[in-house]
Amino acid sequence: MIDSHVHLNRHEFGDEAGEVVARARAAGVTAFLNVGYDLQTSRASLALAEQYADVWATVGIHPHDALLLADEEGRLTDDGRRRLEELEALSRHPKVVAIGEIGLDFFRDLSPRPAQHAALAAQLELAARRDLPVVFHVRDAWEPMLAFVDQVGLPPRRGVLHAFSGDNRAVDWALERGFRLGIGGVVTYRQSTLPGMVARAGCDPLLLETDAPWLPPVPHRGQRNEPAWLGLVLDTVAGILQMEPGEVERRTDASFTALFRPGKAITP
Template sequence: MLIDTHTHLYSEEFAGDLESVMLRAFEAGVSTFYLPAIDSATHDAMFRLEEKYPEKCFAMMGLHPCHVKDNFREELALAEEYLQQRKFAAVGEIGLDFYWDKTFINEQYKAFEIQMQWALENKLPIVIHSRDSMQETLDFVKPFADKGLRGIFHCFGGDKNAAEQIVSMNFLLGIGGVLTYRKANLAEVLKDIPLEYIVLETDSPYLAPVPYRGKRNESAYLEYIAQALASAKNIPFEEVASITSANARKLFAI
């Protein structure tokens, strides 16, 4: 059975056919879905999905770096309140994004720091969003990793040096559809990374793998990512499914 460690199935892109999307995922062998938070505007939809599929869907809590704005402290206060009320799989998705907008870089760093501290205090893993900020993110996470913080570098598409730094911090690489893109060179990067440091994800509805690239992504397509990883490492599909799922269960402890 496969585990999708990062999917936004609660987003409006799935509003019209969610049940069919879930059924296709189950039929493709995907048993568990981890739902990263974005901001207060999407919390209710995320919680409704979790309630509709108990023991299948598990919510995280956090503030996405692209949604760190002038009101980030109010957003963080709400997220912290949720963390005090109930259990979550992780603090996420959090991190640094220098691709879309650099207006709130200082606020992104502060929000990231605060949320990593929450994770340490609550003994939760973190799920990291990093875009055009890989080394900055690695350097910022390392002091927290030295204190025992663990987690996933979601949507990893970096080079061998970045992968080795992540592994050295005892963090995992979240591998998605980018692995199937011909020009990504990710297969070569992952060839020598132990499978014990890898988990699978779709990031639905984004980054659909080949042969669905450019279309809406969904969790059923996780099997294409698993097959690409099996090919990259020249091992059976079943081994990829078994070990990456075990890695996810160990990290999230649910």
């Protein structure tokens, strides 16, 4: 199985990334997509991808850090243009398989909304220019996010709605347009509405993810999440879909490979 969204470079892992990767491999994880969210973590993701054959990278700027690219009125800044150029340069590396995580976050609202829209638009253009899929982060902004992406134009290679938390309408939007849904530990939580969304989507649009070190699955809530626990997500999804875990693994792996085209280094 493939962890389609992880942050192995986070300080929560200290210098243990090698052990974390080894534990996950022992638990059956065959590939990792390490996701950047600013310039520093984009560079760190690429460094991890260069170090480990089964790690791939994304580069991008999170909506929390939209002011790195645009001002409060939503105009790209000179520094922002330089940063976009660096992202573009990083994205030329063969192990960079997506632009992300990018999107809108109106839950924490850590940056002004016009800046978030401008940063998203600029990075959607980058994804189109580089012919790469996108990793979307959306929180408390589903309606504006989906409307905005429809308005500015879908990224040609589409992408994944990471840590999916939308409703039926968001599921249908994604399915109609060929986006995948990133499903992680939240699907194991008792109060989660996510099982209903998983059932509505069916297996093939889904990608498994941990978002480690965040969002640990049951029974590890409150602990630092690990990609080694991805099997708990797989088993829960298989239970919801009334499918064999091995079948869900095979089909979500195939969906990952179809979307991100990570080359031949994924070992079976």
